[in-house]
Amino acid sequence: MKEEMAKTVEMIGQLPDALAASILVVDDEPANVKLLERTLRTYGYLDLRSTTDPRSVLDLFQQHRFDLIILDLNMPHMDGYEVMRQLQGLGRDDLPPILILTAQHDQEHRVRALKGGAHDYVTKPFAVDELLARVRNLLQVQLYHKSMRGRNQWLEERVRERTRELYDTRLQIVRRLGRAAEFRDNETGLHILRMSKISVALGEACGMNSEACELLLNASPMHDIGKIGIPDQILLKPGKFEPHEWEIMKNHVTIGADILAGDDSELLTMARVIALSHHEKWDGSGYPNGLAGADIPLVGRVVALADVFDALTSARPYKKAWSVEAAMVYIDANRGKHFDPQLVDLFRTRLPDILAIKEMFAEPGS
Secondary structure, three states, rough: OOHHHHHHHHHOOOOOOOOOOOEEEEOOOOOHHHHHHHHHHHOOOOEEEEOOOHHHHHHHHHHHHOOOOEEEOOOOOOOHHHHHHHHHHHOOOOOOOEEEEOOOOOOOHHHHHHHHHOOOOEEEOOOOHHHHHHHHHHHHHHHHHHHHHHHHHHHHHHHHHHHHHHHHHHHHHHHHHHHHHHHHOOOHHHEEEEEEHHHHHHHHHHHOOOOHHHHHHHHHHHHOHHHHHHHHHHHOOOOOOOHHHHHHHHHHHHHHHHHHOOOOOHHHHHHHHHHHOOOOOOOOOOOOOOOOHHHHOOHHHHHHHHHHHHOOOOOOOOOOOHHHHHHHHHHHHHHOOOOOOHHHHHHHHHHHHHHHHHOOOOOOOO
């Protein structure tokens, strides 16, 4: 007996974690349960649970996530086939293997059990060495798959972390490009921050989902990146532009689109769309392409309204800040001309949130 035990333990020992595996015994006969528990414990399996009520199996599995279930077929209230059906109904990819241990010797029951989800089949009375060998084999496969699932989860997490790092790096580059444009203009970093957050508030009101709103938050600061390519004598001119100067100034949208072109990421794609379309007008009188109505991309329409509102209500070296009331009068006057009428209406519904953004990110000393 000792030699047999030593041989079995050595055999099980090929899989270091096998003896620590969690096993559930399901049999309506208490004597059978005790026999199985004693046999398994004798050979080193210590993490054992058992039940004589098959109706409790589903709850027990959800609580303990067993590595193996040893299951009888003929039981009151619920037979082993129904137990397997309920487990499979969970739709999980980490269900444990099921070893049927039953007095049913005929082929019909064996085939039905194997088709119903069982991984192996042993009949009573059983030979200890055969049962232990089948338990070991099933646990080896289960623990291997469990290890692979853990490895795959670790790899997926590493991929997510790396993807996030790449996204964050790209985001930092985009933000620094936005700052580069600010240094060449009379705009401030807080204007860019307010404008992007106001854009998100308006985007939410339009029904944009959280992912699209996050992209909008980070893409909208790029709307004027093309001003990098405008000569200082025009960009920084304090007075009104001459017609030829205005034509040069308008080129900043196409310059910005060119700067942001050549990358198929969602972030830079949206940034390019915004840069190219935020000076289009609802009535078709905008530039560079004279788009009208819904032909103007939604994000361009959103940023146009957010940008104008914050610019009007912010002080600049060349102008005083407009009151919110005066800015809204201007926006209402341009409803259906410069601005999307529906967006103007939505803007009013989110005005309390927009004013809270302006207060939270107000210019120092304002």
